[in-house]
Structure formats: structure tokens, C-alpha cells
Amino acid sequence: MPKVALIGLGTMGRLHAEAWSRMPEVQFVALSGQHPEKTERLAAQYGVQAFYGIDALLAEADFDVLDICLPSYLHHEYVLKAANAGKHVICEKPLALRTEAAKEMLAVCQARGVRLFVGHDLRFCPEYERARELVKSGALGQVAVVRMSRTTAFPRGWDDWFADETRSGGLLLDLLIHDFDWLRWTFGEVRRVTARRASRAAEAGPLEYALATLRFEDGMIALVEGSWAHTEFNSNFEIAGTNGMLAENMASSTPLALRLHPDRKQPESGVIVPELVVGRSPLEKELAHFVRCLTTGSEPLVTAFDGYKAVEIAEAAIASARTSETITLAQGVKP
Secondary structure, three states: OOEEEEEOOOHHHHHHHHHHHOOOOOEEEEEEOOOHHHHHHHHHHHOOEEEOOHHHHHHHOOOOEEEEOOOHHHHHHHHHHHHHOOOEEEEEOOOOOOHHHHHHHHHHHHHHOOOEEEEOHHHHOHHHHHHHHHHHHOOOOOEEEEEEEEEOOOOOOHHHHHHOHHHHOHHHHHOOHHHHHHHHHHHOOEEEEEEEEEEEOOOOOOEEEEEEEEEEOOOOEEEEEEEOOOOOOEEEEEEEEOOEEEEEEOOOOOOEEEEEOOOOOOOOOOEOOOOOOOOOOHHHHHHHHHHHHHHHOOOOOOOHHHHHHHHHHHHHHHHHHHHOOOEEOOOOOOO
């Protein structure tokens, strides 16, 4: 049974700690945080060892897998430290701030013989899983256009690191990378990226909006918009194909709806109801999947290369927004 240690006790770290504590297939043995009071309290809550910093954790704790839930700018450094210590790694998205850093992370993990898993949990959300199934089954016919939206309030973090794009990567890397990854998983490789963004300072935090247009190898177009200017979180998408449209809105009572053209056979209800996740959230499903892949040696649903490619798309969007130029991605190149 793999032994898991967790580093980083912000919002995502606390969610991961709760998930690990409920999973019988692992031993959750240690956590590491920056603030002694919070670290000791959470360690006592979950019955695990408390550490302060990765050096002490690696030197003194007995574990197999390090789950990294630190701010994005620390991912590169801490993945390399864990890999060089012979630990398998689960790293929250984004894998890194830049593709060059991500490339080194993949290379070091491979050289050290450790597994690197990247947390893109949208692949484990029932409505997104079902949407991909419908696309792949041909129910929508040939897909021509996809529109995706992800909006929320500006995130607050330790030392306000989200507001510093050199540490967070900004909206396109931190938030819209969810959609970039799902789109590539569902529709294949992205060929060109064009993006624009607007931001304004405000007392409650920066107001930011971004729009990215992705052109895929088969000619399909995806429009992805995101915002850090809303009071609540919401996500939705529309997938338009030659047979009809699939729409999702998490705020709706029927979040996933399939509408086919009149000459196509309609499902009885006209609505596709996502399979409910009983007992396990998408995050728990993701972590359990990673553990299963580790124990069986199987390929994960999200590979380290997938994490690299998501960063590559986001990096292209950031460059396009900065230069007002369309960025063409290199094809067939692996790190």
C-alpha cells in the first residue's frame, strides 16, 4: 500500500488532505506546511506526522509518493527535489509556469525512475467525461465549434501570489488551463492559438478577462473565455456538430443537455443526465486513479506529457495576448 505525504496546506492542499484521509488504498502518513499552528492542527486531525519544509520531510518521513499542492511557481523546484530523492510525484496543475521547466521535470523524473502525475481533474468530472464520450461516439456528428467559459472571483493566496503573474502565470495559465487540457484530450492537438486579455485593478482584487481561440489540426475551432471578475464560480460549454449541439451549464438544474437536429433521433428526455458520483469527488477519483496506476504500472488518464502540453497551450495564449499575434505550436515535438 503506497504511503503518501502532502506538502502545501492552502485551499487545494486541504482538499487533498481530506481526500487522502478517506482513501483506504493508501496510507496518508505526513504533511508539511509553512505555519506551525495550522500544520500541527491538520496533522492531528488526520493522524499524520507534521513537518515544516521539504528538506525535513524528505529526510525524516517514510513515504513513497509526494503530493505537491504548493503555489505554481514552486512546482518545478519541488518536483525536482522529490524526484531526486526517489519519490513518485503528484503535482497540482499547472505542472510548471513555462514549457522549459516542465520539460526538465519530465526528464528528471524519467531519469530517476519515478512517476509524475499531473492534477487535471476536469477529466474526472462526470459531465465532462460524458461530453467526451458523446463526441467520440459520433453522436454530435463532425464537431466544428466549441465554446467554453470558466469564471470566478479573483483567488486569494498566501503572500497574494496569484496577483503576481511571474508566480501564478495569470488567468490563462492558472484557470483556463483546465479547459485547454480537456479540449486537447477530447479533440486532439492544437495547431494555432490567438488570445486577448483585459485587466483592471480593483480594491477586491484584479479584475481580469481573457479570450483564447484555439485552432485544431482538423480545423475545428474552440473559443475559451475566462474571468477573475465574478462573485461566484461558474463554468459552461457548448459543442456544435453537424448532428446538433451539446450544452453544459453547472448553474442549471439539468447541466448537460443534448439537442439534435429535427431529422436526427432525439433521446427520450432530450437531456443527458451526468452519472452522479457517490462518495467520491472528481478529485478523489483522480487521486485514486493515480494510486492505481502507480501500483499496477499502468498508463494514467493524464500523463506527464499531457501536463506539459497544457502548459504549452497556455504559454502560447499568454504570448499571443502579449504580442497580439497568432502563435503556431510545433507539431510532433516531444520534450
